[in-house]
Amino acid sequence: MYAIPNWQQATQETVDHLSRLIRAESVNPPGNELPAILAIKEILEQEGLRSSDDFVILESAPQRVNLVARLRGDGSERPLLLSGHVDVVPVERDKWSRDPFGGEVVNGEVWGRGAMDMKGFLSMYLQVFLQVRRMQLPLKRDLILAAIADEEAGFEHGSIFLVRNHRDLIDAEYGLTEGGAFTVPMGKLRIYPIQVAEKGVSWLKMTAKGKPGHGSLPHAENAVFLLARALERIRRVGHLPVHITPTYLAMVSKAARQTKFPLPLLLRGLSLPWVVKLLLRVLRGQPKTLLMALTTNTCTPTVLKAGGKTNVIPAEAFAHLDCRRLPGQSPADLTKEILAVTGEGIELEPIATSPGAAFPTDSPLYRLLEQETHRLDPEGIVIPMMMPGATDACVYREAGITMYGFTPGRVPEGFPLLSLAHGHDERLPISFIESGLPILWEVVRKFCSGA
Ligand SMILES: [Zn+2]
CATH class of the missing domain: 3.40.630.10 (Zn peptidases)
Structure with missing residues (x-):
């Protein structure tokens, strides 16, 4: 002793x-x-x-x-x-x-x-x-x-x-x-979370290319509209696909073992992808944000830029996206998920990437x-x-x-x-x-x- x-x-x-x-x-x-x-x-x-x-x-x-x-x-x-x-x-x-x-x-x-x-x-x-x-x-x-x-x-x-x-x-x-x-x-x-994993960072530049022109002659291939449409699709879909990671499963099952009825039942439900998807549809505010962070790659537009003159239709418009990948998800996986939402016609290039850890x-x-x-x-x-x-x-x-x-x-x-x-x-x-x-x-x- x-x-x-x-x-x-x-x-x-x-x-x-x-x-x-x-x-x-x-x-x-x-x-x-x-x-x-x-x-x-x-x-x-x-x-x-x-x-x-x-x-x-x-x-x-x-x-x-x-x-x-x-x-x-x-x-x-x-x-x-x-x-x-x-x-x-x-x-x-x-x-x-x-x-x-x-x-x-x-x-x-x-x-x-x-x-x-x-x-x-x-x-x-x-x-x-x-x-x-x-x-x-x-x-x-x-x-x-x-x-x-x-x-x-x-x-x-x-x-x-x-x-x-x-x-x-x-x-x-x-x-x-x-x-x-x-x-x-x-x-x-009273919860005591011990950190065992962190998400990977993928900062991306999203570019939409359109047709330049004079502001007095509007047309539908305006890069601003194309970018806005892509961003609006990301907003409307709400979240990228759900992935149940080993860390998340361990979290839910360990919590279930330490709580009293009916919490364990609810917590076990949280390990099912369809329950998570349903909850992401009905939850609001902080619980939704938290569940989304735990079960999906996230994608947050932060910087917007297009044009430099009021009467000129710009050829390009771009946004920066702060994306965070779940452990096990590669930058390519993430790009695929975003393009599936926005559709073709935009380009994504990495600004900064970090690997994450579990x-x-x-x-x-x-x-x-x-x-x-x-x-x-x-x-x-x-x-x-x-x-x-x-x-x-x-x-x-x-x-x-x-x-x-x-x-x-x-x-x-x-x-x-x-x-x-x-x-x-x-x-x-x-x-x-x-x-x-x-x-x-x-x-x-x-x-x-x-x-
Ligand atoms: Zn610190």
Whole structure:
């Protein structure tokens, strides 16, 4: 048996580190992670870790830096990576009730940009990392802590830079990063989604080519009409074809096992494509959006452009489509689905593509995450979840690392955690940290030391 850390003290330290990280402004764009990385460097040094022996700082561009620290195990198993980004999204200062970079603690909450996404979660990873070192936990696998840049604007200077140029430093069997195991209330239920998959990105340019001419002589082959017709068809059809993925099936069946009658029946119904199709027809608002994100490739027109002069019929009109593919769906599959809706006469070309990712829900680490999340909230419902957006996990997947979104904690009832990420007045309740730290600790302890 190992001694149990003093959680009160560990929580206080985490809060102090978090405040310090919030004060180290690292807004992206433009991306200036240096102050935040230097703050972590100081914390590690105070703890006795030494640069180059225990951690390295890697610069991907001026002011864009990453820090990778390592606690060595006996090497009998491959490492576990804890990865958190230090960059944060911009703020609209006048919409905040407090200084977004003050790191103030008010009424049991730590305030500031990044309090949750992701400086708060990263502070918890850091605390567990320090705790493992202090207690000299014998490890069978290395524990790697990566504090990285550029998650909020394309990954280029952070995870992509590390995977391409410093693969040996972050090479791991498994990794944890943001995106899961905190309370998401759903009616009377408390859901704890653990992120195991994310959708692939396909940004497309859709072009309609027509016949140019003078505005005073209208004709039906106007490119604006052709593009508008294609977009209107996408709107009218409502959604692209339904695909039931293994992640979605695991989510529905695990939820069914943890709920009481009649919910399991309803949930099992959700695994049938025809039920999903029916629901997509009758549902409205957020439930519909969510179900669509989970079961279809999505296609959202965002940018529109045609013509430059009021009296000239343009030869071309184009739109940008922000499309997200389900795991297993290729860019070509998606293009086929869109063309089937719009009909011929338009062209689609890729602007940006990312692969997406899906990780197993029956791995030893996933089972441990599930088990520990149940300890966090014995009445909570723990499910695997696919994220509609993209995180560093899809980049690490390229390096062969199995990633899960795991930043555990109990969210107090009524606290709008999810809407605060990237929102105004971002803050994190200290009680979240207090509830989540022991869970994270147990995961790392059991998985890395086997004790
Ligand atoms: Zn984030």
